[in-house]
Amino acid sequence: MRPLRNPVIQAVLAWLLAGWMRFCFATIRWTHQNRGVAEAVWDAGGGVLCAFWHSRIGLSPACWPLDRAQPAKALISLSPDGQFIARAVALQGIPAVRGSSANKDKADRAKGGSQALRDGLRQLKVGALAITPDGPRGPAREMAEGLPLLARLSKTPVLFIGLSCSPAIRLSSWDRALLPLPFARGAIVWDVAHYPEGAELTDVALAWTERLNTVEAAADAITGLERI
Structure with missing residues (x-):
């Protein structure tokens, strides 16, 4: 039995991870670039999609000030690992919308994806x-069509968020995920877009992949983190 399938172990580890992340975020020296685009979206209120690559999910709560921005939820997969991440993120004030297109069973995949789409659109109101538009299983830094589809249906702005921290723990997962270390140097870089009227989902996914890679690379350049 995998440890993360045990609800007690999962809850304890999620609590420990959330506490570690809060401590790290409080001690990291943060640099913000182009934050004005995010502040304009926060001031406008209403729905907004926030996109960052799966490898940076461990840094993501740092980019969303709960006392300043809209209330947020995170789209997290239905897998046991996804439940673990959902618990840790929820402990930092960002509850989950559960669903994914990567479940093994085709029927469950369709059911979970459809429910996540409905719940996501409800949240965006x-x-x-x-x-994380390349999650939960990759390929890393390749955007699926889920994010553009949500943007087209909801007509909400999309914030592309580049997150970086150095030094950091780099896991051996498929996405080489980062976990923060205390007293490190951190960076958050912003960009914003709307779904282009009449555009194809595939074309938008390719264009937005490049934009998300650009902000993440800019954040890594600030912190000095080696890109893989």
């Missing part, structure tokens, strides 16, 4: 929805 009142606040923010955070998405």
Whole structure:
């Protein structure tokens, strides 16, 4: 039995991870670039999609000030690992919308994806929805069509968020995920877009992949983190 399938172990580890992340975020020296585009979206209120690559999910709560921005939820997969991440993120004030297109069973995949789409659109009527558009299984830094589809249907702005921290723990997962270390140097870089009228989902996914890579590379350049 995998440890993360045990609800007690999962809850304890999620609590420890959330506490570690809060401590790190409080001690990291943060640099913000182009934050004005995010502040304009926060001031406008309403729905907004927030996108960052899956490898930076461990840094993501640092980019969303709960006392300043819209209330947010995170789209997190239905897998046991996704439940673990959902618990840790929820402990930092960002509850989850559960769903994914990567479940093994085709029927479950369709059911979970459809439910996540409905719940995501419902959330976008009142606040923010955070998405890792290459998750939960990759390929890393390749955007699927889920984010552009949500943007087209909801007509909400999309914030591309580049997150970086150095030094950091780099896991051996498929995406080489980062976990923060205390007293490190951190960076958050912003960009914003709307779904282009009449554009194809595939074309938008390719264009937005480049934009998300650009802000992440800019954040890594600030912190000095080696890109893989």
